[in-house]
Every structure is written in structure tokens, then in C-alpha cells.
Amino acid sequence: xxxxxxxxxxxxLLGAGILLTGGRRLDRTGHLIGTLLALVSFAFxxxxxxxxxxxxxxxxxxxxxxxxxxxxxxxxxxVGFQLDQLSMTxxxxxxxxxxxxxxxxxxxxxxxxxxxxxxGYLNLFLAAMLLLVxxxxxxxxxxxxxGVGLASYLLIGFWQHKPSAATAAKKAFxxxxxxxxxxxxxxxxxxxxxxxxxxxxxxxxxxxxxxTQHATVTGIGxxxxxxxxxxxxxxxxxxxxxxxxxxxxxxxxxxxxxxxVTAGVYLITRSSAIFNAAPDAQTAVVTVGAVTLLFGAxxxxxxxxxxxxxxxxxxSQIGYMIMAAGLGPIGYVFAIMHLVTHGFFKAxxxxxxxxxxxxxxxEVDMRRYGALRSYMPITxxxxxxxxxxxIGFPGLSGFFxxxxxxxxxxxxxxGEGWILGSAALLGAAITAFYMTRVMIMTFFGEKRxxxxxxxxxxxxxxxxxxxTVPMIVLxxxxxxxxxxxSINSAFVKWLEPVTGHSEGNSPVSTATVTAGTMVxxxxxxxxxxxxxxxxPVPAVAPRGSLLTRAAxxxxxxxxxxxxxxxxxxxxxxxxxxxxxHSLVDGVVNGTAASVGGLSGxxxxxxxxxxxxxxxxxxxxxxxVVAATLLMRAV
Amino acid sequence: MNPVNYLYLSALLFTIGAAGxxxxxxxxxxxxxxxxxxxxxxxxxxxxxxxxxxLDGQIIAFFTMVVAAAEVVVGLxxxxxxxxxxxxxxxxxxxxxxx
Numbered sequence: 001x002x003x004x005x006x007x008x009x010x011x012x013l014l015g016a017g018i019l020l021t022g023g024r025r026l027d028r029t030g031h032l033i034g035t036l037l038a039l040v041s042f043a044f045x046x047x048x049x050x051x052x053x054x055x056x057x058x059x060x061x062x063x064x065x066x067x068x069x070x071x072x073x074x075x076x077x078x079v080g081f082q083l084d085q086l087s088m089t090x091x092x093x094x095x096x097x098x099x100x101x102x103x104x105x106x107x108x109x110x111x112x113x114x115x116x117x118x119x120g121y122l123n124l125f126l127a128a129m130l131l132l133v134x135x136x137x138x139x140x141x142x143x144x145x146x147g148v149g150l151a152s153y154l155l156i157g158f159w160q161h162k163p164s165a166a167t168a169a170k171k172a173f174x175x176x177x178x179x180x181x182x183x184x185x186x187x188x189x190x191x192x193x194x195x196x197x198x199x200x201x202x203x204x205x206x207x208x209x210x211x212t213q214h215a216t217v218t219g220i221g222x223x224x225x226x227x228x229x230x231x232x233x234x235x236x237x238x239x240x241x242x243x244x245x246x247x248x249x250x251x252x253x254x255x256x257x258x259x260x261v262t263a264g265v266y267l268i269t270r271s272s273a274i275f276n277a278a279p280d281a282q283t284a285v286v287t288v289g290a291v292t293l294l295f296g297a298x299x300x301x302x303x304x305x306x307x308x309x310x311x312x313x314x315x316s317q318i319g320y321m322i323m324a325a326g327l328g329p330i331g332y333v334f335a336i337m338h339l340v341t342h343g344f345f346k347a348x349x350x351x352x353x354x355x356x357x358x359x360x361x362x363e364v365d366m367r368r369y370g371a372l373r374s375y376m377p378i379t380x381x382x383x384x385x386x387x388x389x390x391i392g393f394p395g396l397s398g399f400f401x402x403x404x405x406x407x408x409x410x411x412x413x414x415g416e417g418w419i420l421g422s423a424a425l426l427g428a429a430i431t432a433f434y435m436t437r438v439m440i441m442t443f444f445g446e447k448r449x450x451x452x453x454x455x456x457x458x459x460x461x462x463x464x465x466x467x468t469v470p471m472i473v474l475x476x477x478x479x480x481x482x483x484x485x486s487i488n489s490a491f492v493k494w495l496e497p498v499t500g501h502s503e504g505n506s507p508v509s510t511a512t513v514t515a516g517t518m519v520x521x522x523x524x525x526x527x528x529x530x531x532x533x534x535x536p537v538p539a540v541a542p543r544g545s546l547l548t549r550a551a552x553x554x555x556x557x558x559x560x561x562x563x564x565x566x567x568x569x570x571x572x573x574x575x576x577x578x579x580x581h582s583l584v585d586g587v588v589n590g591t592a593a594s595v596g597g598l599s600g601x602x603x604x605x606x607x608x609x610x611x612x613x614x615x616x617x618x619x620x621x622x623x624v625v626a627a628t629l630l631m632r633a634v
Numbered sequence: 635m636n637p638v639n640y641l642y643l644s645a646l647l648f649t650i651g652a653a654g655x656x657x658x659x660x661x662x663x664x665x666x667x668x669x670x671x672x673x674x675x676x677x678x679x680x681x682x683x684x685x686x687x688x689l690d691g692q693i694i695a696f697f698t699m700v701v702a703a704a705e706v707v708v709g710l711x712x713x714x715x716x717x718x719x720x721x722x723x724x725x726x727x728x729x730x731x732x733x
Contacts, residue, residue, distance in 0.1 A: 614656055
């Protein structure tokens, strides 16, 4: 069984290798190879899962040591895998949703001549993500982390002939870089403090840390949070996610909804030992989560681009997960549970959005959709189920996972608990609002279709089976996953041995929370209906209030970055250039000028008069003689 | 007679020669002053030879004469050719060797 873990990562890696080096010969079959290897990986994951279920809780963790990566005295980096319940959950999600998206891409990318390369990148992404969640030490995790960043860069910029896509890819890469620096500093701190970066070595030592070590643990926590902010698009490193929608839609579904952006949640949950020992870092985590969940939701309300609206929603939902992960043992399990259900319904929503775009000549503006429900029945139903799941309609996946997070937020206790709980409830209301808005603008109301730039009238049609089947599967997940996980608290029992779990003392009863979420849900939906369903949607966006306009510009996040970071950086470089010109060059040029001036004076001595040379010779001789005599005398 | 007196004479001659080199402008006179300095040295060499009772100084005096003779040949040739081109034997007129 241990060998299977290695093969799990090797299969997509092999696929990436074959597809990216195989050349044109594989153009016809490349997508099938890529999909097959993703499915192989998924099959391995299922075998391992079945094996794990058959074992006692205590013996479920599998480890597999492959080789020593950096064998240096005092610095041993191992390539080793650790498969426990947490990794298993991720592995199933990554390979499962990943395989579905591979299948979907066969249809979606059918007319793209660089399809083989696309599947190579998708496989590379799967391999990197699996490495990230299976690593048994932070060093290897970092390799996967960077690999995911690289794959995401390649995929966002896949249509690199569009300048906007190329820019978006660079933006995502650079913003992620900031987070990566946090992770690498965190790992370095870990190594200098505890002498190792293996999970098994670090976590027990963290628990015993005291004094300055304890302060270092808090520092490590903050650095890991920075890393999580970068990868998971949390405030303040959130600006890349909206632009990342320039990538092909399956990429948005795979990377920016289901898997990559959840890496931050994984990192925090995996490092639960560190965060449990650092309450200050935990406070920062919940703050980031709560701010982001509102931030993303507000942005989602104002976007007319269907993918960008969904991107705002992703940011917001990840905010829920990060907040839950920051709550400590009362939240870890629910963060992961929401992550899994979100993986289903958000991937489904994105694939639905892709299907709509596919039928509408790649139009993304929702103001040019409308009345699509009868033209795309399967897309409508699957998207609709995803919609009901995300707003937390009773009985669907999102209902179970999101309610638990809201409850856990209240259970944090004290004023903090009330603030977090209210933020989460408010977020749920806004979620209901913007998702209803997306739903109404896309599938209901009047036809507002416009011909595309080349004058082709859109002819909406249902997508081919390779695209609809994954959507149907994901819709099933959106409907049933949450309920299945909640039967007899199955998910809590499954993850408890890894992350720990404690029932908090919520000042508000479960029934009250459920009632509260129902109320905000109805309010959100009703408000959206009143604004977009009851009267026709204008084809051109109205100017809107100040908040709307700010939200359309992603709540001025780019402007903020521009003013503070870009301008600041420019001023910094300008002053450095000035310093270089005035100080460094001044010293260098000054030396040269003074040497030149001095020699100019000195050369006057060379006046060409023989007699003056004779004088200097005589003087010199006299000097030498005098010196010799003086030395004698002494 | 005390041989040291010859040394005083030698120093006197040398000084006269050096002063002539520095002060006079006519190249021929400068040249003669150089000869005077050389001969002052010769006198000192011979005197020291006498004082120390060996022949080293006298031998060196002969060398000096040989060198002086050779120098006169070359030097006079240069002076003559300068005079032919510049119609002047003044050392201050030949001041082109400068920046």
C-alpha cells in the first residue's frame, strides 16, 4: 500500500512529462493520455481510501520514505509521504474533481490547437498539488507549493496571445511569490528553532516550546498565514484571483475553486499544532478569514462578468474556511468539510459557467445572458443545484458545512465570537444575494443576447456529453456530500484523530443558528429578486452607488496596491537611483576628477626647459646626499 | 701639502660647474660647465686614491674621461644640429619637449 502513495503522485507527473515532451505526435491522443493518468491516480486514491477505511483509527496513517533529497550533515531533507485522514480527504478531492475537470476539458478545449499542452499543464498541476498534500515535511510541501504556483501561472496565461491573460498570469505569480516568501521564512525559522522540518519532529516540539521559542512559534504562525493568504487569495493578497479568470474556464474550476486556493486552508489545518500554540497568530487567521469572507462577497455582488462574480464568491467561501481553521479545534473539521463541499459545488458552478460561455460565443457579461434555462436544461439544473448548495439551502451540502462554521464562530466565545458569528451570518446573506443575482441574470428574465465582435448571433445550445457528465456528477456531490458527511457526524469522526476536535460552548443554540441562517438566506434571495427578478435587467450597467462602483473595481484593491506598493516602489527605486548617482557615482567620479586635476597641476612641472630639469636633478641629488649623511650621523 | 685641500678645490670646481649649468643659457657654455663638473669629480677621485693608497680612484678617473670624451662627441653633434635648424644655441629656445 505504501508504494501506491508514490504512484499516486507519479501518475500525473508521468502524464505531464509525456505530454510536454512528446511533441506534435501526441496532438491526437494527448488529451486521452492526460485524462487516463488522472483517472489512474483517482483509482489509486480510491484503493487507498478503501484500505484506510478497513483499518482501526489508530493505524490509519501510512508513511512512505522514498529517498533522502538533501543529504547534508545536520540538514536532512527527505522525500517522504504521509497519508492520513486529512491528506486522504484532499487526495480524493484533488484526483476526483481533477479527473472530472480533465474529462470536461476534452469537450471544452476540443477546438484549441494547443490542447495537448493544456492537458500536460493540468497533469502537472495535479502532481504538484498531490505532492503538497502528501508531503511528510515542510520542505517537500514547499516543492509542491511552488509546483502548484508554476502550474497555475502556466494555466492562467494559457491563452498568452491575449495580453490580459499574460498580465493576469504574471500578477498571480508575483502576488503568490509574496506568500511563498512567508512560507520559506516560516520553514527557515522552524529549522533554526527546532532543527527539523518534518511534521513528526516539529509538532511535538512546538507543544513544549516556551519563552523565546514560544515567540518564534507565533512568528512561524504569522509566516504560514502569509503563505496561506497568497495561495488562498485572502486579504491582503487577494488581488490576483479576479484576474486569474482570464484562464480557460476548466482552469478556473480546478485551480481557482476546488483545489489550489484551498492549499492555504490545508496548510493551516496541517499546522494545527503550531496555531494551537500561538493564539495571537490564530486571532490573525480569524481576522483575515472574516474580513475576506465579507470582502469577497461584496465584490461578488457588483461583478457583471459571470466568472469574476464566481471568483468573488470563491474568495468569500475560502474566507469562511480560513476563519474556521483559525477558530482552533472547534473549527478545523468544519473548515475541511466546507472545503470539500465547496470543491463540489464551486467546481460545478464554474463548469456550468463554462458551459454557458461555450454556448454563448464565449460571452462572459451576464447582462448579455438571460432566459437561458430552456436552451440549456442540463446546465441550468446542475448550476441551479450548485447555487442552492452554496447559499445553504436546507438539505444540500452547503447548508451542513456553512452552518457548522457559523455555529463554531459563535462558539469561539466572548465578544470575538459574536463579531465573527455576525460577520459569518452577514456573509451568508450577501452570498444568497449575489448568487441569486447570477442565477436570475443568467437563466431567467428577458433575452439580452448581443452578437459578438465578429457579428455572430449567439445560438445557445446544450454542451456535449463530455462537459455535461462532469457537471452532473458534481451536482450530485453538491446535493448529497454535506448530508452524507453529517450522518452520525461521520466527517468529524473521520478527521478528529488528525486535527483534534472539541465541541465549543456556543452561546446560541444550533436551532437558533439554523433559524438565523434561514432568515438571512430568505432576505438575501428576496432582495436579489426584488432588484433583478421583478424588473428587467438593464443591458448596460447603471452607474450605481459609491459602494457598487468601488466593488466593481474589486473594492479598490488594485488601486490600493498601485498607490501603496507600485508608487511606493517607484519612489523607493527613484531615491535609490538618486543615491546611486549622487553618492556612489559621486565618490567614484570625485576620485577620478581629483586625480585628474592633481595631475594637471603636476604636469606644469614638465615645462621643456632643460635648466629647470637640471635644477630638479641637482636638488634631488642634494637631497639624497643630505639624507645619506644624516643617516651616517645617526 | 695636505691632500684634503684638493678636495676643497674639487668641491669649488664642482659648484662653479653646477652653477654654470643652471645659470648660463648658451648650450656650449653649459656643456663646458658639465665638463668642469666631471673634471672636479676626477680630481676628487684621484685625491681619494692618494688618501687611501690604492689605485681604484685613478682607474675610475680614466673611465670618466672616456665617458666624457664620448659624451662630448654626441653632445656637440646634437648642439650643432640644433643650431643648424633653429639658428640658436640657447637651451631655453629648445623647449618643445613638453605637454
